[in-house]
Amino acid sequence: MEDLIIALIGILFFLGMFAIIIVKSISLFDVLYLHFFKKPIYIHFYFKLKKLNYQDERFIKDRFPFYNRLKPKQQKFFQHRVIIFMNDKSFEAREGFHMNNEVKLYISATAVMLTFGMRDFLLPAVHKILVYPDVYHSTINDAYHKGEFNPRMRALVFSWKHFLEGFASDRDNINLAVHEWVHVIQFNSKKEHDISASIFDDTSKELVKLLLYDNIRQRLEDTKYFREYAFTNEFEFVAVLVEYFIESPIEFRQKFPEFYAKVKKMLNYNFAGYKKSSMKIYCFNFI
Structure with a gap:
């Protein structure tokens, strides 16, 4: 024995x-x-995939063209990530806002879209998500905000009115949800040590360094393509560029291919398209 x-x-x-x-x-x-x-050896690896019910998947299909461009297998990965992400976060309503499953889906799917080319997608920098019906008073700077990320409280805050406005137009390059989630990814990439976080952090620094080139700065001044808020600081610059990358990838790539290439590398996917006749046709390719 x-x-x-x-x-x-x-x-x-x-x-x-x-x-x-x-x-x-x-x-x-x-x-x-x-x-x-310059990219992870793999992104998606799961033992058992969770699946959204019909109504929840229909909600995603109706609001995220990104999802509809994915291959069926990738759509299964997307659904799985949305469920895991929703279960990982605490959603809290403020000032009479009605929190429901669709709100949670919309917020979670936005985060999953931005991190879909990354292996680690849960973004532990955020634990709770607060939603107000409209602009709210922020104690950070004693002002009214539409959205913000509070790293100390591990909280992300949205005005639901302005969250929806960001998705109402896909050509104005202004999307509150995308912008604030990028700030979360920025902070998360500096705190975490996984492959995707390292790629995002290193490439975002490379992106900002492009501003030192005289020819690029001259084009920025001549075209005034990016809205003025982008030049507030390096963090806002990266967040605004991702908004442009998501909403008008073709024009962005044509005007500033150097910036486009860096954002593509940061997110690890290529979001490009073209026009044919009067129909907008986009293609989505993993890199």
Whole structure:
């Protein structure tokens, strides 16, 4: 009996060491792959996929062209991530706002859209999401806000009126939800140490450095393409550029291909399209 116990302990020790070697090898290969190809070796890997019910998926289809461009297998990944994300966050209504499942879906799907090219998507920098019916008074700077991210409280705040306005037009390059979620990703990428966070943080710095080139600065001054708020600071610059990347990728790529390429690398997907006759046709490709 004693010999059997020793043998079992030996087997467990061997299996444990083997598992550690495998994990270390995968991590090393991941780092090497990132070094040579500048992207994660894999993004989606799940043991069991969760699926949205018919009504929830229809809600996503009706509001996110992004989702409709995905392949069926990728749509399953998207659904799974939305469910996991919703369950991970606390949603709280303020000032009489009615919180329901569709509000949670809309907010969660926006975050999942922005992180769909990233392996780690839960964004632990945010724990709770507060929703007001309209502009609200913020204690951060004693002013009225439409939305904000409070890293100390791990809270993301939205005015629902302005959240919806951001999705009402897909050509004005102003989207409150996208903008604020990008701020969360920015903060998260500086605190976390996963592959996707490193790519986002490093590439966002490269993006800002492009402003040092005289020819690019001259084009910025001549075209005035990006709205003035983009030049408030480097964090707002990146957030605004992602709004343009999502809402008008073709024009963005044509006017500032250098910036477009960096945003594409940051998010790890290519959101480009073209016009044919009077119909807008977009194509979505993973890189």
